[in-house]
Amino acid sequence: MQKIFASLITIGDELLIGQTIDTNSAWMAQELNDAGIWVQRRVAVGDDRAAILRALAEEGAASHIVLITGGLGPTADDITKPVLCEYFGAKLVLNEAALENVKHIFSRHGVAMPERNTEQAMVPDTAAIIQNGRGTAPGMWFEKNGTIYVSMPGVPHEMKGMMTGHVVPQLRQRFTTPALLHHTLITSGQGESFVADRLKDFEAGLPAHIRLAYLPSYGLLKLRLTTFAADQAAAEADMNAAFTQLKTILADISVAGRDEPMGVIVGDLLKARGLTLGTAESCTGGKIASQVTAVAGSSAYFKGSVVSYANETKMNLLGVQAATLEQYGAVSEETVREMAEGALKVLHTDCVIAVSGIMGPDGGSPEKPVGTVWIAAGGKNSIRTTRYHFRYDRERNTDMTCVAALNELRKWLEY
Amino acid sequence: MQKIFASLITIGDELLIGQTIDTNSAWMAQELNDAGIWVQRRVAVGDDRAAILRALAEEGAASHIVLITGGLGPTADDITKPVLCEYFGAKLVLNEAALENVKHIFSRHGVAMPERNTEQAMVPDTAAIIQNGRGTAPGMWFEKNGTIYVSMPGVPHEMKGMMTGHVVPQLRQRFTTPALLHHTLITSGQGESFVADRLKDFEAGLPAHIRLAYLPSYGLLKLRLTTFAADQAAAEADMNAAFTQLKTILADISVAGRDEPMGVIVGDLLKARGLTLGTAESCTGGKIASQVTAVAGSSAYFKGSVVSYANETKMNLLGVQAATLEQYGAVSEETVREMAEGALKVLHTDCVIAVSGIMGPDGGSPEKPVGTVWIAAGGKNSIRTTRYHFRYDRERNTDMTCVAALNELRKWLEY
Numbered sequence: 001m002q003k004i005f006a007s008l009i010t011i012g013d014e015l016l017i018g019q020t021i022d023t024n025s026a027w028m029a030q031e032l033n034d035a036g037i038w039v040q041r042r043v044a045v046g047d048d049r050a051a052i053l054r055a056l057a058e059e060g061a062a063s064h065i066v067l068i069t070g071g072l073g074p075t076a077d078d079i080t081k082p083v084l085c086e087y088f089g090a091k092l093v094l095n096e097a098a099l100e101n102v103k104h105i106f107s108r109h110g111v112a113m114p115e116r117n118t119e120q121a122m123v124p125d126t127a128a129i130i131q132n133g134r135g136t137a138p139g140m141w142f143e144k145n146g147t148i149y150v151s152m153p154g155v156p157h158e159m160k161g162m163m164t165g166h167v168v169p170q171l172r173q174r175f176t177t178p179a180l181l182h183h184t185l186i187t188s189g190q191g192e193s194f195v196a197d198r199l200k201d202f203e204a205g206l207p208a209h210i211r212l213a214y215l216p217s218y219g220l221l222k223l224r225l226t227t228f229a230a231d232q233a234a235a236e237a238d239m240n241a242a243f244t245q246l247k248t249i250l251a252d253i254s255v256a257g258r259d260e261p262m263g264v265i266v267g268d269l270l271k272a273r274g275l276t277l278g279t280a281e282s283c284t285g286g287k288i289a290s291q292v293t294a295v296a297g298s299s300a301y302f303k304g305s306v307v308s309y310a311n312e313t314k315m316n317l318l319g320v321q322a323a324t325l326e327q328y329g330a331v332s333e334e335t336v337r338e339m340a341e342g343a344l345k346v347l348h349t350d351c352v353i354a355v356s357g358i359m360g361p362d363g364g365s366p367e368k369p370v371g372t373v374w375i376a377a378g379g380k381n382s383i384r385t386t387r388y389h390f391r392y393d394r395e396r397n398t399d400m401t402c403v404a405a406l407n408e409l410r411k412w413l414e415y
Numbered sequence: 416m417q418k419i420f421a422s423l424i425t426i427g428d429e430l431l432i433g434q435t436i437d438t439n440s441a442w443m444a445q446e447l448n449d450a451g452i453w454v455q456r457r458v459a460v461g462d463d464r465a466a467i468l469r470a471l472a473e474e475g476a477a478s479h480i481v482l483i484t485g486g487l488g489p490t491a492d493d494i495t496k497p498v499l500c501e502y503f504g505a506k507l508v509l510n511e512a513a514l515e516n517v518k519h520i521f522s523r524h525g526v527a528m529p530e531r532n533t534e535q536a537m538v539p540d541t542a543a544i545i546q547n548g549r550g551t552a553p554g555m556w557f558e559k560n561g562t563i564y565v566s567m568p569g570v571p572h573e574m575k576g577m578m579t580g581h582v583v584p585q586l587r588q589r590f591t592t593p594a595l596l597h598h599t600l601i602t603s604g605q606g607e608s609f610v611a612d613r614l615k616d617f618e619a620g621l622p623a624h625i626r627l628a629y630l631p632s633y634g635l636l637k638l639r640l641t642t643f644a645a646d647q648a649a650a651e652a653d654m655n656a657a658f659t660q661l662k663t664i665l666a667d668i669s670v671a672g673r674d675e676p677m678g679v680i681v682g683d684l685l686k687a688r689g690l691t692l693g694t695a696e697s698c699t700g701g702k703i704a705s706q707v708t709a710v711a712g713s714s715a716y717f718k719g720s721v722v723s724y725a726n727e728t729k730m731n732l733l734g735v736q737a738a739t740l741e742q743y744g745a746v747s748e749e750t751v752r753e754m755a756e757g758a759l760k761v762l763h764t765d766c767v768i769a770v771s772g773i774m775g776p777d778g779g780s781p782e783k784p785v786g787t788v789w790i791a792a793g794g795k796n797s798i799r800t801t802r803y804h805f806r807y808d809r810e811r812n813t814d815m816t817c818v819a820a821l822n823e824l825r826k827w828l829e830y
Contacts, residue, residue: 013628013641014628014630014639015440015441015444015457016444016453016454016455016456016457017444017445017448017454017597017641018440018441018442018443018444018445018446018448018454019441019597019599019630019637019639019674020441020630020632021436021437021438021441022436022437022440022441023436025430025433025437025459026430026433026434026435026436026437027433028433029430029431029432029433030432030433031433033432033433038431039431039432039433040431040460040461040463040466041431041458041459041460041466041470042430042431042457042458042459043456043457043458043459044440044456044457044458045455045456046455047628048455051455051456055456058473073607073629073631074607074608074611075607075608075611075629076611076618076627077626077627077628077629078629111606111609114608114609114611114612116608116611116612117608134806155631156811157807157808157811160808182432182434184434191526192488192489192490193489193490193529193531193532194526194529196489196490196491196529196531197529197531203491211492212491212492213428213429213462213492214488214490214492214493215429215434215435216488216570217435222434224429224434226428226432259434279722281701284705284708285701285704285705285707285708285709285713285717285720286696286700286701286702286703286704286705286708286720286722287701287702287705288701289700289701289722289724290699290700290701290702290705292700293699293700293701293722293724294700294809294810294813296775296776296777296809297777298700298724299724299725302700302724302725303724303725303727303728304721304722304723304724304725304728304732305700305701305720305721305722305724306719306720306721306722306732307694307701307704307708307719307720307721307722308719309704309708309713309714309717309718309719309720310714310717310718310719312718312763313718313719313762316761316762316763317719317721317732317761317762346731346732347728347731347732348727348731360711361711362711362712391549392572393572393575394709394711395709396571396572398709
């Protein structure tokens with residue numbers, strides 16, 4: 001069966017000067033993969049006529065489907081629509097439904113529609129229009145030389161609405177795609193090279209249509225199996241067999257058999273066991289709690305956190321002893337243990353995570369260099385403490401600490 | 416003066432299936448912009464020989480500089496190095512310094528180097544080698560037909576070390592670049608179309624070499640002026656004049672005259688005034704505290720947060736009255752005010768932010784639909800409360816709430 005290829009084109013100077021991180025492309029790629037469509041290239045270009053025309057021609061020649069985002073706003077720097085008209089030999093005509101939509105959006109916010117927004121309802125006459133339920137710029141569906149081009153706004157929730165409501169269902173109808181499956185095993189505690197050595201025979205024995213990839217990620221290592229197959233059932237059977245084998249070989253270092261954030265993995269464990277969680281955070285400043293509560297339904301098991309950034313807060317809210325801070329310092333096994341015990345008491349939870357560390361760039365010393373972190377995880381009758389040393393910048397040290405802390409609680413829950 | 420163009424090529428299937436969000440490209444683009452180099456295209460391709468060769472040829476033909484990341488790991492899915500050898504007609508030779516570095520990294524972690532890592536010290540004989548101070552894969556600098564190609568690892572902190580330590584300084588020496596300046600004004604409270612109407616004359620009067628762009632971002636609107644000019648001093652003078660004019664026109668909706676996260680903007684205000692901050696967070700789950708503490712040095716003004724996700728925690732730690740929760744509900748002006756007052760008391764701070772809302776997808780009601788948020792910001796003698804209604808998904812509602820809450824505190828501090 002023929003593979004169906006897609007290219008993603010993202011338009012906007014903000015992507016080229018580093019003002020914006022492109023999160024749309026990853027989301028779009030996931031949706032397309034679920035529909036059996038392989039994204040072969042992602043291209044970002046500026047708000048520049050020649051660059052956009054070149055990208056349309058190159059990606060259109062290489063892919064069955066070209067999805068375009070960005071440059072559809074009401075201001076002068078948004079030039080995607082006229083360039084699309086040029087490329088597809090179209091002229092702009094007023095779309096009444098789009099105009100109604102724009103007017104409706106402004107009236108919902110209780111303001112009159114500025115004249116310039118009328119232009120957002122002007123659409124190329126050769127395009128099928130995708131109404132925008134979440135914003136003022138309509139989407140546009142073109143076809144040329146057997147390739148489908150869809151232009152959508154760059155605002156994430158507007159693009160997502162169009163993709164799930166219209167574009168992906170239409171593409172599924174249009175193409176008969178092979179099954180495209182990914183299975184990911186998350187591991188911790190062993191480096192890429194060591195794991196690869198353990199998987200030498202496994203990798204050599206994989207069927208040709210299954211591919212193994214290694215993806216280090218914040219102190220974890222993700223192992224991804226990918227397959228393309230004409231027959232969904234056969235693909236799943238092959239994949240399940242290979243994935244089961246992989247999990248068996250790496251059982252000792254396995255974290256989870258799916259690619260979910262640690263907040264989801266730990267949350268599911270807590271939910272399954274009917275346990276509640278609280279956190280006491282110093283150096284992570286609330287980021288662990290934020291990752292736990294990013295999960296819908298987390299209020300079923302998460303009660304709260306004491307972000308005790310100042311020593312004073314550690315003493316006042318968590319009951320950490322002044323003598324402990326004095327003798328061992330804020331970044332110490334003793335302090336992090338008292339933080340955990342205090343959080344269990346004041347938050348009335350079954351489980352707890354506590355962290356204290358030095359994220360940098362300042363605050364390090366020869367005995368406790370930047371990146372030193374103490375993590376406590378456990379429950380009323382057993383709290384385990386672990387020392388980590390991360391060697392990165394402030395942001396990455398913080399993210400590594402969050403992953404490590406959630407993983408310590410997972411280990412405590414599982415063993 | 417000639418503009419110097421760069422292309423960024425990112426290699427890895429994880430980028431095409433949506434498993435990884437590309438944060439490297441934005442960072443690299445910022446560094447290049449600071450050196451006066453304009454990134455004209457960013458391309459992501461998979462671990463696929465033909466796709467990599469095509470990208471090298473296309474980007475090499477279009478740009479002076481091609482920076483490549485990814486695919487340099489020790490496992491079989493990492494194919495960038497052999498493909499580079501093919502493209503540049505090179506063969507692999509052992510680099511002693513790179514081998515020493517790999518051995519050193521393993522010995523620092525107290526483990527013997529696996530045999531496969533020797534391969535990471537094998538480098539193309541036509542490349543200048545960039546030693547990796549933070550990992551095992553060396554960088555490679557090639558030149559072909561007048562274009563510079565640099566291949567670096569995809570691991571962010573390894574790439575960053577090579578860029579700042581070697582690549583950017585070398586590029587600065589090599590090219591005489593025009594000054595490339597960006598100035599961003601952040602505004603809040605008025606939509607893109609309305610602001611564009613207010614800036615009609617200003618935009619028409621801008622010199623040809625200064626460009627204005629509109630960038631909506633989480634309830635804020637960023638206005639960016641960009642200029643290229645041969646003469647740095649002249650460029651700065653022109654920019655400063657235009658930027659001052661822009662700030663004057665939009666003084667009533669101005670948030671900050673630089674593109675920094677709200678955590679930095681609010682942190683600088685607190686520092687300048689010698690005030691301390693604490694937060695009481697329900698629906699944001701610690702994310703506001705996390706954004707405040709993402710700033711190095713925030714311990715000078717941030718004392719902590721009570722993440723009171725459960726009502727029980729609101730009562731026990733913040734002293735919210737049971738009657739208030741009963742009568743008005745957790746998402747109400749009355750509750751968020753009591754949360755703020757409680758946080759001021761228990762955290763002993765000068766200022767406070769408190770939030771309570773419904774982030775979705777569940778928990779909404781006709782009177783309080785998903786996206787309803789109450790925000791309190793202020794200090795001991797004056798707390799201001801504001802109701803917001805966001806209409807997005809859980810993640811975006813949370814991020815919008817963080818920005819809005821920090822902006823409410825900024826307004827309270829500034830007026």
